[in-house]
Amino acid sequence: MHSDLPLARDKTAMLVPVLVGVMVFLAVLAAAGALALGNILEDWRRDVSGSLTAQVPPVPGLGEASRVATDERVAQAAAVLRAQPGVASVRVLAEAELMALVEPWIGTGELVRDLPMPRLLDITLKPGAAARANPGQLAQALREAVPGATVDEHRLWLGRLMDLGEALGALGLAVVLVVSGATAVAVTHATRAALATYRPVIEVLHMIGAQDEYIARQFARSALLQGLKGGMGGFMLALPTLAGVGLLADRVEAGLVPSVSLSALDWAVLLLLPLGAAGLAMLTARLTVLRTLACMP
Amino acid sequence: MSHDTGTRERRDDPEGQSVVRFDHVGLRYDLGPEVFRDIGFTLPRGSFHFLTGGSGAGKSSVLGLCYLALRPTRGGISLFGHDVTRLPRRLLPRLRRRMGVVFQDFRLIDHLSAMDNVALPLRVSGAPEADIRRHVPELLAWVGLADHLNAKPPTLSGGQKQRVAIARAVINRPDLLLADEPTGNVDDRIGMRLLHLFEELNKMGTTVLIATHNEQLVQRFPYGRLHLDAGRLTWHGVGDPPPDRATAVPPRPRQS
Ligand SMILES: Nc1ncnc2c1ncn2[C@@H]1O[C@H](COP(=O)(O)OP(=O)(O)OP(=O)(O)O)[C@@H](O)[C@H]1O
Numbered sequence: 001m002h003s004d005l006p007l008a009r010d011k012t013a014m015l016v017p018v019l020v021g022v023m024v025f026l027a028v029l030a031a032a033g034a035l036a037l038g039n040i041l042e043d044w045r046r047d048v049s050g051s052l053t054a055q056v057p058p059v060p061g062l063g064e065a066s067r068v069a070t071d072e073r074v075a076q077a078a079a080v081l082r083a084q085p086g087v088a089s090v091r092v093l094a095e096a097e098l099m100a101l102v103e104p105w106i107g108t109g110e111l112v113r114d115l116p117m118p119r120l121l122d123i124t125l126k127p128g129a130a131a132r133a134n135p136g137q138l139a140q141a142l143r144e145a146v147p148g149a150t151v152d153e154h155r156l157w158l159g160r161l162m163d164l165g166e167a168l169g170a171l172g173l174a175v176v177l178v179v180s181g182a183t184a185v186a187v188t189h190a191t192r193a194a195l196a197t198y199r200p201v202i203e204v205l206h207m208i209g210a211q212d213e214y215i216a217r218q219f220a221r222s223a224l225l226q227g228l229k230g231g232m233g234g235f236m237l238a239l240p241t242l243a244g245v246g247l248l249a250d251r252v253e254a255g256l257v258p259s260v261s262l263s264a265l266d267w268a269v270l271l272l273l274p275l276g277a278a279g280l281a282m283l284t285a286r287l288t289v290l291r292t293l294a295c296m297p
Numbered sequence: 298m299s300h301d302t303g304t305r306e307r308r309d310d311p312e313g314q315s316v317v318r319f320d321h322v323g324l325r326y327d328l329g330p331e332v333f334r335d336i337g338f339t340l341p342r343g344s345f346h347f348l349t350g351g352s353g354a355g356k357s358s359v360l361g362l363c364y365l366a367l368r369p370t371r372g373g374i375s376l377f378g379h380d381v382t383r384l385p386r387r388l389l390p391r392l393r394r395r396m397g398v399v400f401q402d403f404r405l406i407d408h409l410s411a412m413d414n415v416a417l418p419l420r421v422s423g424a425p426e427a428d429i430r431r432h433v434p435e436l437l438a439w440v441g442l443a444d445h446l447n448a449k450p451p452t453l454s455g456g457q458k459q460r461v462a463i464a465r466a467v468i469n470r471p472d473l474l475l476a477d478e479p480t481g482n483v484d485d486r487i488g489m490r491l492l493h494l495f496e497e498l499n500k501m502g503t504t505v506l507i508a509t510h511n512e513q514l515v516q517r518f519p520y521g522r523l524h525l526d527a528g529r530l531t532w533h534g535v536g537d538p539p540p541d542r543a544t545a546v547p548p549r550p551r552q553s
């Protein structure tokens with residue numbers, strides 16, 4: 001396609017690709033971090049669905065008396081738990097459910113009914129309460145009310161870790177937004193600066209009778225190409241960096257950190273960054289040229 | 298279009314008989330003094346005029362008004378029968394394409410070869426590339442630049458640049474040719490050759506207006522003359538300016 005512009009050959013023309021490249025590089029890293037963290041959190045969320053389990057040991061002894069005593073303890077534990085902040089609801093697992101749980105191991109029958117089995121309480125936390133609820137406090141309150149009762153605390157800790165992760169994810173997202181905004185500003189200014197050099201060319205084309213559209217189209221096309229060049233360059237440079245970080249994460253994995261990975265959808269999102277930057281360069285060039293032309297008689 | 302009727306009768310302005318018409322035109326730059334005031338003249342189709350006057354008299358400004366780079370502060374200008382002050386902006390490119398302009402400072406595009414510079418008006422109007430390849434080298438050869446087709450303007454001499462600028466102005470066979478000092482940088486022989494090029498165009502119907510300092514040139518050709526002095530159009534006619542001639546005498550059509 002014919003072009004009357006030297007934009008691709010010119011010295012100042014490097015400004016736009018380099019700036020777009022650097023900004024896209026940063027944006028891709030920040031976005032990849034945020035997306036990967038999001039994936040990790042998603043994994044964790046499957047483990048911690050906002051529920052805890054409390055155990056109440058049975059009152060020793062056989063027969064109806066100890067059963068009633070145990071029931072009392074369970075009711076007490078449930079009351080204490082319900083009073084805790086961050087707890088949405090507490091459900092006592094019925095005896096039948098417990099039986100069903102142990103049946104595969106010890107079968108059914110009268111004897112089993114009399115076995116001193118611990119009783120379980122299903123605690124549902126209020127959404128987002130994991131960070132606010134103090135797991136130690138919850139466990140302690142339960143222990144004080146009902147001797148021997150326990151809460152599976154590690155899940156609570158995992159929940160708090162997850163909330164921290166969520167905060168980090170939000171931070172990452174904020175970085176992506178800031179970097180994207182900075183990219184937009186940088187691309188806009190670089191494109192405008194490059195165009196300022198070409199004002200005489202724009203004037204000549206205008207005086208020769210070129211339609212505004214003819215002139216704007218050429219500048220827009222060249223800005224798009226330069227934006228793509230810089231954007232894809234920055235994207236490519238970000239890949240080895242991401243691979244390096246991924247490798248480090250794999251080494252500490254050991255079950256603590258779920259494997260860090262990006263889905264195809266994530267990659268599509270990352271790819272939008274260089275494309276968006278190039279599109280922005282194109283749009284800026286177009287608008288700048290049209291505005292310049294509008295000032296010419 | 299109506300102005301293509303070919304008759305050469307002079308009237309007020311029936312159907313675009315005049316290619317350029319100034320009516321009591323005044324111009325000032327920003328807040329500066331008026332460069333000229335109350336200028337009126339008409340260039341009929343197919344006419345050939347010189348525009349003379351001292352340096353700073355306003356020759357380039359008159360041409361700028363003609364090629365729509367400037368807007369008059371006062372008065373009216375019509376081009377090809379259109380009142381330019383009332384023409385919407387989007388229609389101006391169409392008018393500009395009917396003109397060829399040789400700028401005093403050439404305004405070539407430095408990064409384009411001589412050939413691509415000359416080809417610009419054709420490309421802008423969407424001419425087929427094959428035509429461009431054929432006509433452009435031909436014209437450049439005619440102005441003596443056959444050996445410089447691919448040279449970039451910065452590597453050309455002043456006179457060579459001027460000829461590229463002229464070639465760009467005439468490549469489209471414009472209806473109106475506006476040339477600002479088109480022979481200022483070339484020797485007499487080439488100057489005459491360029492003038493003959495303008496005459497050829499004029500014979501094919503192009504209306505020509507040439508701003509120049511070159512008194513000799515004006516004397517050598519029997520064409521109309523507009524003389525600017527102290528912001529006034531002081532003379533309009535053929536030959537030497539008579540001592541006390543009034544402003545804005547109707548123009549003399551060249552031929553039928
Ligand atoms: N862009 C401008 N801004 C302000 N004043 C201008 C501008 N262009 C021209 N002038 C003024 O207008 C007047 C006429 O200038 P113009 O260029 O039309 O003269 P000219 O007859 O072409 O001169 P020359 O023969 O030297 O080219 C001058 O006094 C000049 O200072």
Ligand SMILES: [Mg+2]
Pocket residue numbers: 356357358401477
């Ligand atoms: Mg001048």
